[in-house]
Amino acid sequence: MGGYGAAYLGFKYHQLFSSVSILAGALHTPKTFRERRRAIFDNVFSGDTEYANARSPWTAIENNADAVRNKTSIRIFVGADDGLLDWNRNYHTQLDELGIEHEWGVVPNSPHDLEIVMQNWEGDFFDHYRRAFADSASGIRQ
Numbered sequence: 001m002g003g004y005g006a007a008y009l010g011f012k013y014h015q016l017f018s019s020v021s022i023l024a025g026a027l028h029t030p031k032t033f034r035e036r037r038r039a040i041f042d043n044v045f046s047g048d049t050e051y052a053n054a055r056s057p058w059t060a061i062e063n064n065a066d067a068v069r070n071k072t073s074i075r076i077f078v079g080a081d082d083g084l085l086d087w088n089r090n091y092h093t094q095l096d097e098l099g100i101e102h103e104w105g106v107v108p109n110s111p112h113d114l115e116i117v118m119q120n121w122e123g124d125f126f127d128h129y130r131r132a133f134a135d136s137a138s139g140i141r142q
Contacts, residue, residue: 003027003084007057007091010072014064019073019132024112027087029058058094065098073132074102079110079117103128 003025010020026037030052033041045052053059061068068074074095078088085106092104110117118125 003088004057008055008060011057011060011064011068014067014072017072019128020075021128022074022076022088022091023114023117024078024082024084025057025076025088025091026084027057027091030056032087057091061094061098061100065100069098069100073128074100075104075128076102077105077107077117077121079107079112079120081110082112084112 003022004027006020007022007025007027010017028037030041030045030049033045033052034047034049041047041052045055076088076092076095078085082088089106092102095102107117107120107122110120124130
């Protein structure tokens, strides 16, 4: 649930984060959580759809789109063979509809496995982080 948490926390507490990286996030909506991942829904959200909605990355980005837009560096990547591909594509579409610039990509020949994703990554996997933290790193005292 790392990608779900990164999206929710990064967009809800946008003033604390300049960058959000979502790698194969389980970006379920509260409805799909309830229908498809009932045990997680009941355990994490006590079976309460309203509570789940308030802690959803979908709600966080809708509520804070203006604060995030043009201020937060965002990337969403997922493997082409990952069962979470559709959820990530839907979230990417949501960001597009909200006019929020972000980096989007699908890594070929990759299931939900970070090691394989990194092996099949085209380009530099860490480039996003280097760019996102370049300004803050230059201010660190040595």
